[in-house]
Amino acid sequence: MSGRLGALILALSTLAACASPALEPSGSWEWREDDPAHGGYSAIEVQPGGHEAIVLSDRGRLVRLRLYRGPKGRIARIESDGGTMLTPPERKQYAFDPEGIAVPPDQSRLFVSTEGQITGVLEYASPDRAPTILPIPETFHQLPNNNALEGLAMDANGALWTTPEDTPGESLPTYIFRGTTWQDGPALPRRGEFAPVGLDFDDTGRLYVLERDLEGILGFRTRVRRFTFAGNEVATEEELFATLPGTHDNLEGIAVWRDDAGELHLTMISDDNFFFFQKTQLVEYDLPN
Template sequence: MRFRPATKLILALALVCVPAAAGHPAGVHLHSARWQIDEPWFGGWSGIDISADGIEMTVLSDEGVLLRTRVTREDGRIAAIATGEPAHLKSAVGRRLKGPGADSEGLAIAGDGTIYVSFEGRTRVVRYDRPDSKAHVLPRPPAFREMPRNGSLESLAIDDRGRLYTMPEEWRDASGAIPVFRWDGREWSVPFTLPPRGRFVPVGADFGPDGRLYVLERAFNPPLGFQSRLRRWRIDGDRPHDEETLLETATGTHDNLEGVAIWRDDRGRLRATMVSDDNFFFLQRTELVEYRLPD
């Protein structure tokens, strides 16, 4: 979701006061790292993918920029980030994406390197064979056309069978549940829904190395700022179960976390790495936040 100028004014007031974290006993905050590059394309990071060893990191901005990086850690903390050249995503005819059609939000990378991106603005999911290749737009089910332009497909995840999962930020089904759309390579279906809890909305998703579905959620609480929550489920066929809340922060603990990647560190412990979308607003910050998670 992109924040409008009036909302940015509220954020400016919110960032004057940052409360301490409420935390949650399941997830342990390891560290937060400020990340800044003085380039006009840097910022707005809404999607993230991390390799199994936590070294190769790819981030996606909500202005159609894909950036591949290499992370150096010292004592388990991010010490440096080496970046490659940014790739500007293209349309199906090979033109650089601009305007509402460039509002890329969710990122999932298959085992063979194929890149999948979900978009707001014009709600769709797109396949890229390479960062610089033309877009291959997946078929759009009717529900995609009903979703709000600034509240649709923020989340995208891929399971170990190569199936894609996405869910809208704001649009709900007739019962008020969060519909999860799945692409099996031929068609979209809605195999299950997830229960909304409170004011949080889904903004990021990933399948962890444990096979569970992790969903990052955000609540905006003016005038104090953002809350973040991370939940997970085991998925058996078309049924989610064993819902767990791994963390729920106090308002203002972190910036606007929108992307999440789950991996195991060199000690075999589950770790969540999350990235914030600074909305290209000078009072916000790009932040990489890591939590240790229980098995």
């Protein structure tokens, strides 16, 4: 067997592995609105039951959604409240680029991760009030502009978890905000060319990481991995699925929730970057418990 033939067989076997994800999507819906502010959604939170959601664009537009579901719990219709713009921090020349959201169970506050001139996490008491900027560690200052804190999630103890999109090395760092300070969290193993863009926890404490990889004109690949931890170390890692390029659009936001029957589901939303050839998708998967 020639070296070239061997390389071809290896490439085809890798492609075949990607073409057979462990899970298949239960549905995908294109969300359209005439409002020119519609688009660029980078984060989503879905309430238990799956009928209400909050989405956030990277221009600071916060939209509350009503998800009407039909047979087998699939989305049949989407209604929005029209959206409201988050008040940016009271800081001169702040480049406001929200990327992730985390909402406590009582929905009393909203936490937003940002990247741009300042990389950090904002705490909102309400969308119409200027937020509090949580302490910014030196590590955050060293993260690359526009490739920093994409994902944000809150665990059962109220701690905030985040991870940067672009960092060197063989592992993906996580950072955890407990009380008043940031701490280094578990290092997640890096697998292939995927970059993390979204985080969420389920109600049993497992962390879900949404990752993407752009394959040029072929489009985006999407992968979701699930982790459990023992102290500050990864205990288990599961790859739930990895798609072929172009299966979905630019999925950036992730939410894990249970329906009224106790079944576990995953909802993701795409960032269309306000490009006419992209679209805003809500994509759902049924998850193994």
